[in-house]
Amino acid sequence: MTTTSDDGVVDPRSATPTVGWIGTGRMGFAMARRLATAGVAVTAWNRTRSKAEPLEEVGATVVDSVAELRGHDVVFTMVSTPADLEQVLLGDGGLLADPVHVPGVVVDCSTVSTESSEAMREACTARGVDFLAAPVSGNGKVVRAGGLSLVVSGPEETFHRVAPLLAHLGKSVTYVGEGDVARLVKICHNLMLGVVTQSLAEITVLAEKGGVPRAAFLDFLNNSVMGSVFTRYKSPAFVNLDYTPTFTPVLLRKDFDLGLAAARRLDVPMPVAAATAQLVQATVSSGRVDEDFAILLDQQAAASGLELKPENVVVDDGLGAADEVS
CATH class of the missing domain: 1.10.1040.10 (N-(1-d-carboxylethyl)-l-norvaline Dehydrogenase; domain 2)
Structure with a gap:
């Protein structure tokens, strides 16, 4: 069960965190599906809603706006470019656009530059949101076979809190240090x-x-x-x-x-x-x-x-x- 403080903010250290997912392309869909089939409460958004809707077959919820994910404990992002990542986090209606209602942790699995990752980390930190860079090795079929590998950097304490979720995604999760070194x-x-x-x-x-x-x-x-x-x-x-x-x-x-x-x-x-x-x-x-x-x-x-x-x-x-x- 998740816990909520008096000011309505969800505690990201909850035993069974609620999870938001942004981006259900070939990789994002397969990864979100693994979480949902593992019993995780997943709420997904994708720019083209129809690409996310099949996740409902495994118990996930599909929403029409990124804003609906702001109250979740952990939100994963899996998008194609740095511009896409900035848009879903900081653009109009983005995950961090409301300074009061924000998720506990953002875990970005996209392949973006270190500089882009640093900018998104700073934006998260300024709003009291923890940020993990967690790019992956594999493709959709590798994900389905359970062969995905993840490399993660960011606050070590945050990594350990999110590690049980990451473990559902593939065969290995490697923590490589603070900051954005996982991008390199x-x-x-x-x-x-x-x-x-x-x-x-x-x-x-x-x-x-x-x-x-x-x-x-x-x-x-x-x-x-x-x-x-x-x-x-x-x-x-x-x-x-x-x-x-x-x-x-x-x-x-x-x-x-x-x-x-x-x-x-x-x-x-x-x-x-x-x-x-x-x-x-x-x-x-x-x-x-x-x-x-x-x-x-x-x-x-x-x-x-x-x-x-x-x-x-x-x-x-x-x-x-x-x-x-x-």
Whole structure:
């Protein structure tokens, strides 16, 4: 049960906090659904209401305005850009627009710059609201399979209070310190995401041009010491050329921009990341912005004079658990 003080403010240290959720895109919907199915009282808002309404099937409440979330103990945000985050928190009708009625804690799971995160943290602090930066690693299917990873920074005491909620979202939650350092961790993660995918595209094309089917090459790789959860997960897309989006080139480009800006600020040379950023830009420039960033494979093949065709082979992506709960 939540507790309320004489002035009507909900105590965020309640044993069973009420939770608000802002943003139910591919990731936000899957994450909010995990909380709701775990028995958490979730109230969700999304700019396009119809995208949030299926959450009602698992016990969540869907509302028409962000303002209706102000009285909740904890409010999660999962939006696409820094501008979106600022709008839902500080814009007209935003979560923090009323200085009197505010939530106890804001947990932002978006991938935004450290600077944007710092600005939102300051806005929260000025209104007496605790703020945790909690970006995530994964996509909707990873969330459904219970494989999401979260990295969190902010006041340690607040983290420990919210940790039981975070634990419902995935397999691991890592606290990395005060302030907004979790943003840098996530950006570093996504730089590696792009670099590894480009490298995987290069070696896969090299093997195929030498006469090796992609399915056979990736089966070997995934079962070797060089294989990983990620290379296995991306293998079906590489083998069958299924570019149903999980993460688009435009979003990856944004993260490379953020990462290379951080590298300049901290005087860290990143030649491999810089080269990959240009290849990611080329995928965006091609106009294929609504497909998965795995189209780096197509781009590499074209540069190598190789025409790819789907191999139509069933490939295990290692996330079969997601199909059981989808």
